[in-house]
Amino acid sequence: MIVYGDLQSGNCLKVKLLLSLLDIEHQWKHVNILEGETQTSEFLLINPNGKIPTVVLDDNRVLCESNAILGFFAENSELLPQDNYLRAKVYEWLFFEQYSHEPYIAVARFIQKYLGMPEHRVEEFNSLQDGGNKALGIMEQQLSKTAYLVCEQMTIADIALYAYTHVADEGGFDLTDYPNIQHWIDNISSLDGYVGMS
Numbered sequence: 001m002i003v004y005g006d007l008q009s010g011n012c013l014k015v016k017l018l019l020s021l022l023d024i025e026h027q028w029k030h031v032n033i034l035e036g037e038t039q040t041s042e043f044l045l046i047n048p049n050g051k052i053p054t055v056v057l058d059d060n061r062v063l064c065e066s067n068a069i070l071g072f073f074a075e076n077s078e079l080l081p082q083d084n085y086l087r088a089k090v091y092e093w094l095f096f097e098q099y100s101h102e103p104y105i106a107v108a109r110f111i112q113k114y115l116g117m118p119e120h121r122v123e124e125f126n127s128l129q130d131g132g133n134k135a136l137g138i139m140e141q142q143l144s145k146t147a148y149l150v151c152e153q154m155t156i157a158d159i160a161l162y163a164y165t166h167v168a169d170e171g172g173f174d175l176t177d178y179p180n181i182q183h184w185i186d187n188i189s190s191l192d193g194y195v196g197m198s
């Protein structure tokens with residue numbers, strides 16, 4: 001199977017980290033977003049939305065959207081609970097990540113790290129800080145009660161949220177304000193099979 005991605009992207013790191021933790025063999029193809037490689041006619045034939053991560057399975061079926069990809073590969077593993085309620089809590093965090101976390105933290109990081117904070121985006125960057133800190137506050141609150149976001153066991157919710165949280169400082173967020181998140185980050189980054197951004 002082929003995974004199209006960029007390891008500097010949190011959405012792509014989610015997939016790389018899960019495949020590594022579950023020891024699933026794959027070929028990683030680097031895609032350069034800033035060079036427009038997600039918008040070529042060849043790439044748009046694979047994913048009409050022009051985004052990474054994108055997975056092409058061995059039978060040529062395609063799967064997009066990082067959190068859907070996590071769910072697909074985690075099925076029948078301990079990273080996706082069988083219990084209905086716990087599974088719904090995993091989904092709750094996955095949707096939270098896409099709507100209340102990534103649009104603030106990942107976008108602020110993109111403006112600062114990828115674009116080098118251009119003058120015309122400074123106001124937008126500043127406007128993302130409250131929303132990002134709100135999301136971090138919600139995670140911090142949960143992690144003061146349980147070791148991982150859903151329960152005492154790690155799930156794909158943790159992988160999804162880890163991706164942009166552990167580099168939130170690159171978007172202007174100060175993680176020293178969030179000691180439980182810092183502890184959770186340390187736990188995840190010391191797992192066997194861990195891979196980070198490179």
Ligand SMILES: N[C@@H](CCC(=O)N[C@@H](CS)C(=O)NCC(=O)O)C(=O)O
Pocket residue numbers: 009010011012033038039050051052053064065066067098
């Ligand atoms: N909701 C999608 C977001 C994917 C996404 O925005 N990917 C970015 C990189 S992090 C991308 O491919 N941008 C290139 C483009 O929009 O042309 C997911 O979770 O996979």
